[in-house]
Amino acid sequence: MTVTLLLEPLPADARIDDLASTFREVPADAPALRVGELSTQRGDGVFETISVTDGHAQETGPHLDRLRNSAVICELPEPNLAQWRAAIAAAVALLPARGEFALKLVLSRGVEHGPAPTAWLHAAPAADFARVREQGISVVTLDRGYAHDAAAKAPWLLLGAKTLSYATNMAALREARRRGADDTIFVSSDGFVMEGPTSSVILRHGEVYSTPAPSGAILHGTTQMSLFDHLAETGRTTEYRDVRVEELSTADAVWLVSSVRLAAGVTELDGAVFPYDADETRAFNDYLLTPRD
Known part of the structure; x- marks a missing residue:
């Protein structure tokens, strides 16, 4: 089972009561990214990979802190960590309660000359280690x-x-x-x-x-x-x-x-x-x- 959520990136200091309205699930067989996406064309973005073990996202705080630090170094808009935390919780809730999964967070510069960055997360079963x-x-x-x-x-x-x-x-x-x-x-x-x-x-x-x-x-x-x-x-x-x-x-x-x-x-x-x-x-x-x- 896989889960993909696309985010509409919020400014770091934005406060919205209904954070769930700022991201949406994308079906596995539906298109999710545009051809001009700079993450795929140039690798121009940052990411984190979180382990989800038996329904728990491990080390969410440190991973989000590092995502923010990476964004600052790369001169990307600083991520809204409350939004990302809400999206992580939503993705985990859609996964089976047992098992190990890899949850990847991506913040990209977006489409070249586009108005905003692109952000998404994707969860998939972890490899058997x-x-x-x-x-x-x-x-x-x-x-x-x-x-x-x-x-x-x-x-x-x-x-x-x-x-x-x-x-x-x-x-x-x-x-x-x-x-x-x-x-x-x-x-x-x-x-x-x-x-x-x-x-x-x-x-x-x-x-x-x-x-x-x-x-x-x-x-x-x-x-x-x-x-x-x-x-x-x-x-x-x-x-x-x-x-x-x-x-x-x-x-x-x-x-x-x-x-x-x-x-x-x-x-x-x-x-x-x-x-x-x-x-x-x-x-x-x-x-x-x-x-x-």
């Missing part, structure tokens, strides 16, 4: 092609925004598979760990869990933030810092975490067998499957 959650993944490191401080020097690269321009990320995943791996970890040209194409990186050294500091070149992961909150609440030590590439091979365990796949432990790194903590990975995913706002 049971195997990778339980058995882990193999990864390779790939050079991202810029230094870890590139965002400060070249803000026009929009590195801190979750944009629709995902061709490079998808190409990196294809390259990983050509090398016999499931996924990749991007590293900067000056030797620092960054993130996965669709995930955040978490390392464990002893009793300390670390993740690359969320600079303008690294997207601050909503799932990673939630998991760090959980670790801190249960007495574990977490830290944000610059992580050198060579620290990957010295870690006791490494995970790639994301909104829909959740936590996937690394079992192989650049062709070498890597220590995999099945028990902790299972505990991470047990937590990540619980309702989280």
Whole structure:
């Protein structure tokens, strides 16, 4: 089952009592976007993907905050978060009460020379990630092609925004598979760990869990933030810092975490067998499957 809602984007400060009147459902077999839509022609827009688990949209607040931040970076009209929250609730209400779904939010610049941006959300069944959650993944490191401080020097690269321009990320995943791996970890040209194409990186050294500091070149992961909150609440030590590439091979365990796949432990790194903590990975995913706002 899929659900698509088209929004008439409201100004960020607009207050309307009947928010449901500002979006509408589009049947699966009906046209939804115009040919001139810049999201499809140029990738000129931003997005978020929210996991819906057993009727609950996970981390809605952090995802909407990041959508707004991406819009600001890309000089798009700031989204009305109350409208988006209402649309998310409406979409979730149309989905089955059990199961996992991926809910994608998109804010585009619209049709070229058009009067307004385009906005929609689309929900579809999530892929079955049971195997990778339980058995882990193999990864390779790939050079991202810029230094870890590139965002400060070249803000026009929009590195801190979750944009629709995902061709490079998808190409990196294809390259990983050509090398016999499931996924990749991007590293900067000056030797620092960054993130996965669709995930955040978490390392464990002893009793300390670390993740690359969320600079303008690294997207601050909503799932990673939630998991760090959980670790801190249960007495574990977490830290944000610059992580050198060579620290990957010295870690006791490494995970790639994301909104829909959740936590996937690394079992192989650049062709070498890597220590995999099945028990902790299972505990991470047990937590990540619980309702989280």
